[in-house]
Amino acid sequence: MGLTCSTGPQHSRRDGDGVRAGAARSRATATRTAETGRTSPIKSAKSLFGESSGSMVCLDDSTSQYIIPRESLRIGRTIGSGSFGMVAEGWLHGTKVAVKIIDCHSPENVLDQEEAVEAFVKEARMYCSLRHPNIVLAMGIVLQPSLVMIVTEYLERGTLREILTGSKTSYPFVPVRVNWALDAARGMAYLHSLSPPILHRDLKTNNLLIDRGYTLKICDFGLSRFMLAESVMTCVGTVQFAAPEVLRQEAYGSAADVFSMGGILWELFTRTRIFKGVAQVEVYRNVINGQMPAIPDSCPPQYAKCIRGCWQMDPAQRPTFEDLIPVLESVADSNEQSGGFSRLLGFRSANE
Incomplete structure (x- = not known):
């Protein structure tokens, strides 16, 4: 069953002063992250990408311009994980890229599946619209059922x-x-x-x-x-x-x-x-x-x-x-x- 991307208002990261911080959810899990060294039930990037080949997410015009067809992106090894999910290396039309992935099926997500897809697509669209020499360039978005990915430039020297x-x-x-x-x-x-x-x-x-x-x-x-x-x-x-x-x-x-x-x-x-x-x-x-x-x-x-x-x-x-x-x-x-x-x-x- 496909997910629907809402065109209604969402809480955005583009907030001004006076944002109210929400309470953190803390749970003991077995997740391996770059900073905590713990292990996670999240699958590898390759296995996630292999599960489905399409998306039924509805897109408005402002989002469609940033969509990258799944077949244009080749996924390599997982190279890291962050607070929002995993990062994999990839190749887009022969260019090495980084792919940031959120798995909306993951039980470890603080948002429910539909909310996560809708919100992440909105954030990804905002990210792709930015241009500055000191901001990592976002090239586009790949959508699959329960998965949203941002394709960015690959910076080989690391953090x-x-x-x-x-x-x-x-x-x-x-x-x-x-x-x-x-x-x-x-x-x-x-x-x-x-x-x-x-x-x-x-x-x-x-x-x-x-x-x-x-x-x-x-x-x-x-x-x-x-x-x-x-x-x-x-x-x-x-x-x-x-x-x-x-x-x-x-x-x-x-x-x-x-x-x-x-x-x-x-x-x-x-x-x-x-x-x-x-x-x-x-x-x-x-x-x-x-x-x-x-x-x-x-x-x-x-x-x-x-x-x-x-x-x-x-x-x-x-x-x-x-x-x-x-x-x-x-x-x-x-x-x-x-x-x-x-x-x-x-x-x-x-x-x-």
């Missing part, structure tokens, strides 16, 4: 978290890490500038990807609605990066993403996982009480100012991403002139 911890590649030369901070700020400024704004809701180094040319691009914004119930998430977001107002399940807006940016800036400087080795309950308590990790004394003053600004407990006191950009640009400029930030950040030079 910023992997690069910073050294599991993917050696550290690049000096300007790159500062430029990554700028890339993230520019991409988020773009999302927040839209009308209505698009909030990320799960901004972290695992959701920042690096392309071949070392450009940083943001992915998975808005997909937190489709998170699996076992994921280590708050009502919305990952605990280590979540704003205190989100953890308290209060009304929140774009400033919550800015708070998360503070954690990204901290990890970029220290090359250490934020709250590494700290129990989730302690992380929650620390963030609620404003007890964030110490900023190293070696951190350049302007860069430290950005981190402290992002971590302000009062959302109204935090800078916007537009505010952060010129400050980070000044850090990058001073680094190029003096070379001192190179030593402080511990980068390898191009000759090392």
Whole structure:
């Protein structure tokens, strides 16, 4: 039996300030995810794609333009999993792509099947309409009964978290890490500038990807609605990066993403996982009480100012991403002139 895609209003990720955070569902499951290391009953990408060849989802004109025929996409191995489902490699007309998949039949989904399909199609359509050099390019949507997939560009260098911890590649030369901070700020400024704004809701180094040319691009914004119930998430977001107002399940807006940016800036400087080795309950308590990790004394003053600004407990006191950009640009400029930030950040030079 096919599913019907409603054309009626849905709650969108493109919300402005004052969104009410919903309560998280926590259940013990056996799911393997990239962050928790647990196993899941979700099948492999190949087995999911092999179950059905068509979709009976009704589409409006605004969605139809983004539809990719199933036969045009070849699916390879599963390369990861996120809070919303799995990620597989694929090939679209000979071009390597990434395929983000939500299995609406999965009992681990926090939404029921029809609601999940309708909502995910709407989010996918929004995602495909965006164009910015620091946003992962979404090429289109593939639909099958109970499955919705977003086909995106493939960024072979992996996540910023992997690069910073050294599991993917050696550290690049000096300007790159500062430029990554700028890339993230520019991409988020773009999302927040839209009308209505698009909030990320799960901004972290695992959701920042690096392309071949070392450009940083943001992915998975808005997909937190489709998170699996076992994921280590708050009502919305990952605990280590979540704003205190989100953890308290209060009304929140774009400033919550800015708070998360503070954690990204901290990890970029220290090359250490934020709250590494700290129990989730302690992380929650620390963030609620404003007890964030110490900023190293070696951190350049302007860069430290950005981190402290992002971590302000009062959302109204935090800078916007537009505010952060010129400050980070000044850090990058001073680094190029003096070379001192190179030593402080511990980068390898191009000759090392």
